[in-house]
Every structure is written in C-alpha cells, then in structure tokens.
Amino acid sequence: MAVKYKIYQSKRNDRFKGRWYARAVHEGTVTTDDLADIMQDNCTVKRSDILAVISELVEVMRTQLQNSMRVKLDRFGTFKLGISTTSAEKAKDFTPGANIKGIHVLFQPELKIDAKGNRIQSFIYGAKVQEALPYDIEKEPETEENV
Template sequence: MSVKYSVVMRKNPSRITEPGKYYAHAQAYGDLDFDSLCEDVNSRCTVTRADLAAVIESVLDSMKQALAKGQIVRLGNFGSFQIGLSSKGAEKEDEYNSSFIRGTRIAFRPGKLLINMQKTLSYSQVAKLPVKAKATTTPGTGV
C-alpha cells in the first residue's frame, strides 16, 4: 500500500508577491471508524468485539482523566499525549494569572512504532480531489 498524494501550488504567506511552488498534499481515502477498528482487531485475535470496544472505551476514559490532571499519557511504542496551552502574554510575571490562558490543545508525539512505519512508506500520485462548490445566495432573498 502507498500514501496517495496530489500536487498543489502554494504561495509563501511571508512572500506573497513571489510565484508559488508546487508541493505534495496527502489525500485521505476513507476512514476507519471505531466499530470497524474493533472488527479488524477482533479478526486478528481471540478477544471478542464487545470486549475490545469496552477496553478501548475504558482506555480513552482513563486518558481523558489523566490529561485533565496534567499527566502525560504514554502508550508504549505508539506514542504519548500531553496537554499544551495557548495564552496571552503579560508584561510582568506577577501580573500573570489563568485568565490569560486562551485555550488548550492535545499534543501527540509518535513513538517508535509510528516513526518506524513512516520510514517504510511508499507514495503514489493521484489526481487532485475536486473543490467543493460554495453555496451562493442572492442578496436580500436568502436564496
């Protein structure tokens, strides 16, 4: 199997007057939902689909609780998850308080399993996906 990509032109936002360059853009083909993941894993082992679903849901609940406490969640060779913050700056340290925090994100750092998988990927070029048409309305009519 290979990673599908198309070639797209992009401009450098800091050099908007310069001509754009062409870059690879990964194209996703489908997805693997929770039920399909459980079925796939079930076909490879003796654990039932229902047991798999229960274990995965429990792991996700534990991860959510640990992240909310500020812990790093390490999933062995798969990778780790950690909360990151976005905030405004204060002029002085003693002026800073939690109201400066704008939001959070969850940072994922891949482990050896995924890093090694990336080293073995192959690539195949495909046509660009069609651009979705934007809905247009006639002013004053809402149509």
C-alpha cells in the same frame, strides 16, 4: 499499500507562488467500530471487548491528562496537554482568566531508529508514496531533460 498524494500549485503571494507541491490524499475514515472489526479478525479478542477497552482507555487517558500526567502508549506514542497563553508585562499581572486562552492535546508518535541512526516515527516506518489518479493536472511526459 501506499500513502496517496496529489500535486497542487501554490497560490500564496510569496516567493513560492506558482511552485508545485504534494499533498496527502485521504480516501476515507476508519472509525473505532471499523478498527474493532479488523482487530477481531486479527486476534482472539471479540469486537465488544475491544470496544470496551478503547472506551475505558479514552476515559482513563482524559483523567490522567487532566491530572497533569503524560500518557505513554508503548509502540504508539505519548500524549500530554498544553496551554495557549498571552503574555503579561509582569509576573504579578499574569492571571489564568486573562492570560490562559485554551488547552490543547499534544501527541508525539513513538520513534524508531533505523540502521543509519535516523529517527523515524513508528507510524511512517516503511511507508511508500503513490500518486493518486486521476485528477486534473496536466504534467509533461517524463523525458531525460525534465527528470
């Protein structure tokens, strides 16, 4: 189990043009139904019950978020709503219709503290990376000079 990546060369017109970076590769999408099937195999709860709970969770979270509440799912993370705005010269000139441009969801994954005191997001704790192969980048063979 590893997070796969491919390397790419920056084409941006800045001082990093031509530099090489890694980009995560996603090999597919796992749906709610897929998760329910996996979860059913891992515990005593039936797939239909899992789907019902997830469906209700989404509805309750929507209601709570729209009531200006944060929603914390233990061992998962915290959700809250944020707003995008433009400025007004004076406080009296600020109006929601003119200055609030949109609402968006913010998510903060739960953090773990490792043995060294570093904060690590729970979802990436213990993650490994592995180059996704094959793809069309020619790399120099590793030698002592270029390692």
